[in-house]
């Protein structure tokens with residue numbers, strides 16, 4: 001019988017929660033525990049939108065009394081927690097106007113992008129956010145520019161501005177791929193650098209994601225199968241999966257149960273990585289199932 005060689009199973013050097021998500025969850029757990037079962041009408045705590053885009057994490061949080069509400073009108077208690085993606089100052093003001101306290105878990109990298117947007121708007125720059133216009137983080141950043149801006153990943157949307165503002169400020173959603181942002185910024189320079197124009201580019205990509213993407217890509221180059229563990233609705237997880245899929249066969253999975261044994265057939269080197277809102281335990285369960293299946 002020929003010897004069957006087991007595949008190498010390797011975890012990327014950066015997986016599990018990023019510091020921003022870890023910090024948001026710690027704070028939320030603390031607030032939920034303090035408010036649990038103390039006889040208030042609405043014990044537990046509500047979050048405005050999902051605090052992270054990961055079903056397994058949200059399920060665990062719901063077990064300690066964390067409830068997700070999708071609009072201000074749905075908040076029942078006297079306190080609400082906003083997500084690590086941050087919110088616009090307008091939205092925060094609207095919540096407070098309803099006599100509801102706001103606990104912010106905005107990650108400091110997102111806060112840095114918000115502060116940059118605010119400063120650019122104050123200096124009369126029209127803001128261009130390289131990112132997904134429907135993402136809560138991007139909506140929040142634009143809100144800090146007092147609405148003087150747009151969000152897009154397509155330079156044609158900027159070219160269509162009539163007139164093209166003389167002063168343009170360009171920054172990025174924190175979870176974008178650095179090389180893609182640089183390409184976009186170059187295209188804006190090409191189309192906007194005319195007489196008297198002024199362009200201010202600020203790199204607001206998150207440091208953790210920069211390292212995570214690089215580690216995932218390095219592993220993807222050596223592997224013949226990559227599994228990216230994270231929420232299907234998580235922007236950063238999808239971006240890592242997309243990057244890896246350019247290099248090797250890649251599947252985005254939410255849990256170990258999503259692994260299809262057929263994927264492993266004939267594979268020699270299987271790489272595992274995760275999005276920034278995936279718990280390390282979930283990654284370890286994936287590693288364990290892979291070892292059992294191999």
Ligand code: SF4
Nearest residue numbers: 018020107109174206
């Ligand atoms: S991915 Fe980066 S910006 Fe987003 S929460 Fe984590 S550390 Fe903050």
